[in-house]
Amino acid sequence: MPDNTSNGMQCHEFDLLLTDAMDGVLSGAGLDRFQAHAGSCKACGPLLAEAEAGRNWLKGLTEVEPPASLVNNILASTTGVDTLRLGAVARAPQPRISWLQQAQATVYGYLEPIWNTVRQPRFAMSFGMAFFALSVGLTVAGVKPADLRQISLRPSSIRHTYYNTQARVVRYLDNVRPVLEMQAAFHGLKRSAPAEPGPEKRKINKNDTTQQPEQKPERRYSQTENHLILANAPLDPSLVDPSNSDLPVVPVTTYRRFV
Amino acid sequence: MEDVQVVAMLVRRCIAGDAAAWEEIVQTYNRRIYNICYRFAGSADNAQDLTQEVFIKMYRTLSSYDHTKGAFVTWVTTITRNLLVDHFRKTKQDRVTDSMDTAASDHEDAQPLSEQIQDQKAPPDAHVRSREVAEVVHAALGKISPELREALILRDLQDMDYKEIAAVLRVPEGTVKSRINRGRAELARLLQRTYRQVM
Numbered sequence: 001m002p003d004n005t006s007n008g009m010q011c012h013e014f015d016l017l018l019t020d021a022m023d024g025v026l027s028g029a030g031l032d033r034f035q036a037h038a039g040s041c042k043a044c045g046p047l048l049a050e051a052e053a054g055r056n057w058l059k060g061l062t063e064v065e066p067p068a069s070l071v072n073n074i075l076a077s078t079t080g081v082d083t084l085r086l087g088a089v090a091r092a093p094q095p096r097i098s099w100l101q102q103a104q105a106t107v108y109g110y111l112e113p114i115w116n117t118v119r120q121p122r123f124a125m126s127f128g129m130a131f132f133a134l135s136v137g138l139t140v141a142g143v144k145p146a147d148l149r150q151i152s153l154r155p156s157s158i159r160h161t162y163y164n165t166q167a168r169v170v171r172y173l174d175n176v177r178p179v180l181e182m183q184a185a186f187h188g189l190k191r192s193a194p195a196e197p198g199p200e201k202r203k204i205n206k207n208d209t210t211q212q213p214e215q216k217p218e219r220r221y222s223q224t225e226n227h228l229i230l231a232n233a234p235l236d237p238s239l240v241d242p243s244n245s246d247l248p249v250v251p252v253t254t255y256r257r258f259v
Numbered sequence: 260m261e262d263v264q265v266v267a268m269l270v271r272r273c274i275a276g277d278a279a280a281w282e283e284i285v286q287t288y289n290r291r292i293y294n295i296c297y298r299f300a301g302s303a304d305n306a307q308d309l310t311q312e313v314f315i316k317m318y319r320t321l322s323s324y325d326h327t328k329g330a331f332v333t334w335v336t337t338i339t340r341n342l343l344v345d346h347f348r349k350t351k352q353d354r355v356t357d358s359m360d361t362a363a364s365d366h367e368d369a370q371p372l373s374e375q376i377q378d379q380k381a382p383p384d385a386h387v388r389s390r391e392v393a394e395v396v397h398a399a400l401g402k403i404s405p406e407l408r409e410a411l412i413l414r415d416l417q418d419m420d421y422k423e424i425a426a427v428l429r430v431p432e433g434t435v436k437s438r439i440n441r442g443r444a445e446l447a448r449l450l451q452r453t454y455r456q457v458m
Contacts, residue, residue, distance in 0.1 A: 015436070015437055015440055016436060016437070017431055018436070019421070019436040019440060020442045024289050047440065047444055049447075050443065050444035050447040050448060050451075051440050051443040051444050051447070051448035052443075052449035053443075053450075053451070054411075054442070054443030054444055054445070054446040057396050057399075057414060057446060057447065057450055058396065058400075058411065058415040058416065058446070059415070060389065060392060060393055060396055061298070061393055061396055061397060061400075062292070063294050063416075064293070064294055064297050065290075066289055066290055066293040066294075066307075067307055069284055070289055070307060070310060071282075071286060071289055073307075073311055073314075074285050074289060074310070074311055074314045075281075075282060075285060077311055077313055077314075077315055078285075078314060079278050079281060079318075080320040085413070091337060092330070116320070139379075148362055152326075157449070174311075186398065251413060
């Protein structure tokens with residue numbers, strides 16, 4: 001800003017008084033000098049007009065409303081809780097759950113993954129086949145579901161059933177004993193009798209017309225041409241041990257690799 | 260204006276761990292801080308983030324507040340202003356502060372402000388018209404230099420007195436007044452040029 005002096009006031013002084021004049025706190029001789037300077041100075045006159053216009057523009061700006069979630073976000077980022085109301089809700093007593101419901105929830109928690117596996121179609125088909133096989137087996141064995149209804153599970157009945165079953169097994173073995181003794185005697189006689197020469201089993205080579213027993217060719221793989229036999233390799237006389245001239249000595253050289 | 264003793268008691272309760280006192284402070288000052296941030300940063304998203312950062316900083320440094328040195332609102336506004344200046348330095352907005360007809364900033368659609376106004380159709384009623392004018396003034400406020408902008412926001416939008424503004428900006432009162440005058444004039448020139456082109 002040029003520092004001109006006009007009507008006894010410099011421009012920097014005008015600049016300092018400008019806000020006071022616009023706020024209405026400037027009065028008296030100071031206001032007169034201020035207005036005189038504004039009217040005569042080419043720099044300060046427009047400045048006054050522009051400052052008033054700018055202030056009027058800014059008056060049109062009203063306060064904006066913060067987002068509704070702002071307070072909650074601030075509280076969450078500072079104290080870690082959303083609001084006191086939420087804190088009160090968290091501290092509110094929870095409805096009581098009976099021990100039976102807790103046990104059911106626990107059991108369901110363990111059984112649910114198993115049940116989800118069982119419900120797969122392949123496992124369901126396997127269980128269906130197993131049930132079918134069991135039912136067929138029981139039917140063949142003469143077990144009827146109606147008979148199961150008459151079974152008594154009292155201890156005395158179970159004991160009675162056990163002794164009956166045991167007596168039946170003993171009677172069965174007593175009845176079978178003479179048959180078993182006869183079988184044993186028959187086998188003893190059979191072993192004591194002289195053995196009859198049986199027919200000579202011989203493999204008959206259909207292509208062999210010489211009627212000579214078949215001779216298996218002996219294959220000595222160590223003497224085939226394609227295999228090298230180190231023991232038969234020509235020996236250097238200097239390598240032969242004089243104490244045992246029958247055994248060849250094979251020199252072995254080991255190469256070590258030093259890294 | 261705030262009652263110094265009441266606010267001092269509130270701060271002491273906060274420091275002692277009273278969550279209700281802290282919530283009361285947040286409820287009281289969030290609107291003011293959000294508006295300062297919104298007018299300075301220019302966008303609602305930035306304003307929300309910055310407001311949260313201001314309160315986080317307040318929460319951490321609440322014990323450093325001394326009611327004998329100044330009003331609590333001045334302390335809060337100082338924290339807000341310092342954080343806004345840091346944010347401004349990080350985002351490098353200096354290049355878009357001169358003129359309305361310079362190239363647009365990165366968050367606008369690469370048109371000068373005057374061309375954006377020309378594209379707008381006639382408003383159907385006065386309410387829409389005033390809202391659009393407010394948007395234009397808000398955009399123009401974002402074009403002037405941050406030193407002048409912060410002085411204008413604190414004086415004309417937050418109604419702080421010169422002494423408090425001087426304490427927040429840490430400059431003499433004469434400098435505050437000079438910045439306010441230059442800021443108002445700069446804003447008027449920008450808007451005058453804009454509407455002259457529209458007419």
